[in-house]
Every structure is written in C-alpha cells, then in structure tokens.
Amino acid sequence: MVFGTNPAVVQPDVARVRAGLAREDLFTVVHEQVMTDTTAWADVILPAPTFLEQYDVAKGYGAYHLQLVQPVIAPVGESRPNHDVVEELDARLGQVEALSELGETGGLMDLTGRLPAGQAEAVLDGRSAVAPGGGTPIQFVDVFPKTADRKVNLFPASVASRDGLYAYAGDPATDRHPLSLISPASSHTISSTLGELRPSIARLKMHPADAIARVIADGDPVRIFNDLGEVHCEAAVTGDMRPGTVSLPKGLWARSTFNGATANALVPDSLTDIAGGACFNDARVQIELLARH
Numbered sequence: 001m002v003f004g005t006n007p008a009v010v011q012p013d014v015a016r017v018r019a020g021l022a023r024e025d026l027f028t029v030v031h032e033q034v035m036t037d038t039t040a041w042a043d044v045i046l047p048a049p050t051f052l053e054q055y056d057v058a059k060g061y062g063a064y065h066l067q068l069v070q071p072v073i074a075p076v077g078e079s080r081p082n083h084d085v086v087e088e089l090d091a092r093l094g095q096v097e098a099l100s101e102l103g104e105t106g107g108l109m110d111l112t113g114r115l116p117a118g119q120a121e122a123v124l125d126g127r128s129a130v131a132p133g134g135g136t137p138i139q140f141v142d143v144f145p146k147t148a149d150r151k152v153n154l155f156p157a158s159v160a161s162r163d164g165l166y167a168y169a170g171d172p173a174t175d176r177h178p179l180s181l182i183s184p185a186s187s188h189t190i191s192s193t194l195g196e197l198r199p200s201i202a203r204l205k206m207h208p209a210d211a212i213a214r215v216i217a218d219g220d221p222v223r224i225f226n227d228l229g230e231v232h233c234e235a236a237v238t239g240d241m242r243p244g245t246v247s248l249p250k251g252l253w254a255r256s257t258f259n260g261a262t263a264n265a266l267v268p269d270s271l272t273d274i275a276g277g278a279c280f281n282d283a284r285v286q287i288e289l290l291a292r293h
Helices: 014-021 082-092 104-112 119-124 208-213
Strands: 029-032 044-047 056-059 065-069 179-182 203-206 221-225 230-237 245-247 284-289
Touching (some): 056 104, 104 119
Parallel strands (some): 179 245, 203 230
16 A cells, blocks of 8 residues: 655656556555556555645654644545544554544644653644754754764774775766766655646756757757666756756656656666665766657
8 A cells, every 4th residue: 555655756767666566466555635656556546635634743844843733624525644544454454453533633642642741732732842952953062963972983883894985986877878867856846746737848957068969959859868768858958057967857757758757767776885875866877869749
C-alpha cells in the first residue's frame, strides 16, 4: 500500500520502479489526494484529505517550532486521514483489538503525549511549541552533535580506514555522456507536490556553448539520455548555466515531458561508499536535437 507518494519525487533508475509497479502479481493500493503518476498503476485508489481537512502536528521547513494544524473544513467526499486508514487496517489484520472511539483525535492526543514536557500543552493550546535553545539555538552552545564526545569528528575513529575516505574521485563523465545533470527545485512545485498544475512542458537549461555545439536553439525539443533512459523536453539556452552542466527541475510529473519520463530516469541507483547515501549528483548525460512533436 502506498501513502501519498509519487515516483516524481526521488526515484533513481525509475524505469525499474515502473517495471515493478507493472507486475501482474502485484496488487497496489494508493491513498492519495490527487491523481499522481503512482495512482495510474493502482488497483485501488483511496481518497485522502488535504492538510485543510485534518489534524496534524507540524513544523515549518527549516524552523524550530512545532504547531497544531487544524482542519478548516470537514473531509470532502469519502476521503479519510492516514491515521484512520492505518488504524482500521490494524484492526482488520488483528494488530489491535478494536478501533479507537476517538479516531484521529485519539491519534493526536497520543502523539502530543510523547512530546517533551511543556511542548504538548503549547501545541494543544494553539501556541507554538518552542524547541531547545529558546527557538534560536546556537550550535555548540545550546545544541550539540549526537556523538559520544558531542564534537564533530572529521575523521572518526569509529569509521574503519578505507580507500575513498576524503580521497579524490574522478568525474564520472564519459565521452558518450559528457554533461553533468542537476535537478534543483523550481517555483512550480514543492518537491513533486502541485506537479499536476505545472503549466507547460519542462525546459532543460543549458549554456549557449553547449547548445551551439549541438545545434540546439532556445525552445527546441531535445533528447536527454544516458545508458539508463531518456527524457524528451524543451531546451532553455541561458548564460545562467555553467558550460558542461545542464539543469532539469526536480518534482516533474510524467505529463511535464513529451515522453512521460523525468530526470529520475537518468539517475543511477549507486550509493556512496561509507554512508550509503544517494549519488544523485553523479548523473551524466548527452543531449541531442529531437524531431518536433
């Protein structure tokens, strides 16, 4: 079961993800607010409420305060909050004896009951719950790294010495795929949220030198490709980009390109050697003019 997610967010080698969703033996249930790329693969779609229709405890992106989110309207149609859907699944699967009479409100009370002293009262009273440091924490004064010695260890003894730690790694570009692809945020989406409202086909930003070398003009349809996949969109030739680097917005949906693919189709699923993190900045591509659609 999928809760409000979308392959447009961050899914490396997305062709494999789509192949998995297309399996005949997979029964997919999606709980969503809008018809995303994921819901197109669903066997059953359960309507979910928006943030305007449910309770939540949230903090602003990059902020230090918790606050209570309260609904301004009742859930529309048959939409139900994540809490209620999961609780009923638990009951049907025998994980709980019975459904709570308090429903979503009970979930809110349980959550706030787990907050540090003083924060629960503030949240339930509609006040902002101030985090440690009085809301303006200073590193190494009010807050510290969660290491044994509360210090930042640039070469921690707990990490076994190995090749690659602080070592130079060559540019993964090749003659076949010489351009570095980045996917920054745009003014049209929040990650992939609101991607269904994107007004037009996405545009790949590229430096004039790279465009001239490929006989590409501003607004031309282009094919961005590597060994993993390809994306068809429009070119935006601009001096804002550095030569050798091209940019395609993150959070695109299938409807944002000519062929229904996004930058995720070009991103490798390799991981960093120590932390096991994503290597999204290692995507290398080539670009060529595409016949007009």
